[in-house]
Amino acid sequence: MTTSRNEKDVTIGELNRSKILRAAEEEFASHGYKGARVQQIADRAGLPKTNVLYYFKSKESLYLAILENIMRLWNSRFDEATVHDDPARVLAQYITDKMEISRSHGNSSKIFALEIINGAPNLNDFFKDQHSKWMAGRVAVINEWIKAGKLKQTNPYYLLYNIWGTSQHYADFSTQITELQGSSMGQQDFENATKNLIHLILTGCDLTVPAEFR
Amino acid sequence: MTTSRNEKDVTIGELNRSKILRAAEEEFASHGYKGARVQQIADRAGLPKTNVLYYFKSKESLYLAILENIMRLWNSRFDEATVHDDPARVLAQYITDKMEISRSHGNSSKIFALEIINGAPNLNDFFKDQHSKWMAGRVAVINEWIKAGKLKQTNPYYLLYNIWGTSQHYADFSTQITELQGSSMGQQDFENATKNLIHLILTGCDLTVPAEFR
DNA sequence: TAAAAACCTGACTAGTTGGTCAGGTTTGAT
DNA sequence: ATCAAACCTGACCAACTAGTCAGGTTTTTA
Numbered sequence: 001m002t003t004s005r006n007e008k009d010v011t012i013g014e015l016n017r018s019k020i021l022r023a024a025e026e027e028f029a030s031h032g033y034k035g036a037r038v039q040q041i042a043d044r045a046g047l048p049k050t051n052v053l054y055y056f057k058s059k060e061s062l063y064l065a066i067l068e069n070i071m072r073l074w075n076s077r078f079d080e081a082t083v084h085d086d087p088a089r090v091l092a093q094y095i096t097d098k099m100e101i102s103r104s105h106g107n108s109s110k111i112f113a114l115e116i117i118n119g120a121p122n123l124n125d126f127f128k129d130q131h132s133k134w135m136a137g138r139v140a141v142i143n144e145w146i147k148a149g150k151l152k153q154t155n156p157y158y159l160l161y162n163i164w165g166t167s168q169h170y171a172d173f174s175t176q177i178t179e180l181q182g183s184s185m186g187q188q189d190f191e192n193a194t195k196n197l198i199h200l201i202l203t204g205c206d207l208t209v210p211a212e213f214r
Numbered sequence: 215m216t217t218s219r220n221e222k223d224v225t226i227g228e229l230n231r232s233k234i235l236r237a238a239e240e241e242f243a244s245h246g247y248k249g250a251r252v253q254q255i256a257d258r259a260g261l262p263k264t265n266v267l268y269y270f271k272s273k274e275s276l277y278l279a280i281l282e283n284i285m286r287l288w289n290s291r292f293d294e295a296t297v298h299d300d301p302a303r304v305l306a307q308y309i310t311d312k313m314e315i316s317r318s319h320g321n322s323s324k325i326f327a328l329e330i331i332n333g334a335p336n337l338n339d340f341f342k343d344q345h346s347k348w349m350a351g352r353v354a355v356i357n358e359w360i361k362a363g364k365l366k367q368t369n370p371y372y373l374l375y376n377i378w379g380t381s382q383h384y385a386d387f388s389t390q391i392t393e394l395q396g397s398s399m400g401q402q403d404f405e406n407a408t409k410n411l412i413h414l415i416l417t418g419c420d421l422t423v424p425a426e427f428r
Numbered sequence: 429t430a431a432a433a434a435c436c437t438g439a440c441t442a443g444t445t446g447g448t449c450a451g452g453t454t455t456g457a458t
Numbered sequence: 459a460t461c462a463a464a465c466c467t468g469a470c471c472a473a474c475t476a477g478t479c480a481g482g483t484t485t486t487t488a
Contacts (some may be wrong), residue, residue: 032246032248113386119244158406162380168379172327179342202251
């Protein structure tokens, strides 16, 4: 038996990095960038503060690393949709994806929301530009659907804002929801909320909900 | 001519207080509670920092004063609705009110959102309790509407979350919206978005949009 | 007009925070 | 066994922040 690592082992560095990232996500999500404390992140990760700074040069670089991970979550099947696809299926799937992110990556959603509310001071121009281009592309597809008679006349921007606003709400306002309902939302609640939302958005667009999303 | 103030005059104290509150709203909205700097609030208000602390004992008491103002905004005509009212009109009006708050009190909406995302650390139990009771009352009315056949079977919680999520989005994500649309939303845009949202929510509930909200 | 109340502020302080540094130990390849 | 790379951390510090305080000025009241 050899003591050297094989490909499946994780080095202690990799383990600590992921510990730190997880701890930092919680801390940033519940206090914002300026409000987050490096010492608190270290405590959550069960490491001395100095060790956190050993893996991540600074609080800022740690935050940017997290932000980069979050951006990757934003990708979805909607990105490649074209006028030839069925709007009902594409939108229903997109809503499902967004709701799933709210459920399984609540802290990421919160950090993103905080970033935007604060005026996106840490999102670089590259991301903003990329995001604008993505939006322009999606708006174009929606407009083509309308022109092709596959979707009723509607404002594509508001349509997307409605999807974002509703699905984000379940992550960002989870505290309020828990308070008001008396308990936090479980897997089943999320499934119901997703179906509810798909029905709302699709009906609002005069679309029929595909059987597989009912 | 007398130099003493008559009833219409505002004392210098009242003027400064409102200057400070306005400045603090901006600062808290764009940096959160922990991230906000008293010095920065003073600069925005055009006053020395010591003067800010003269009017408000501490950063916390200033924040709480703002939070109290915000809570007053949350009142709406929906609060007194009963089963005898028309759900279509009540909901359309409620959506209109919410959208108007997003338009005219964007910073307040943002501060509220930040507070909730961070787990509502500064909202006292009295408010939470009051809010829960309000929610229970509204849920009851919606359920009565359903029982009376005035509204189709639907989950009252999700209905309200959908209204909140969508309307808040226009305030909280204003930065993103401006970025994506190339310009910020004006009065007319808000009116269109409001009509769009009323149509969406009401159609989703099988309700007809009342003529005065079209 | 005189006293009281309200308003103002520069200089200071105690506490907190992100980050450095030097001197360690452990791990892995050869 | 050796050596370099990776990992670890207590002690420390410079910068910043909310808040104090004492000694003012201005405004209002009687």
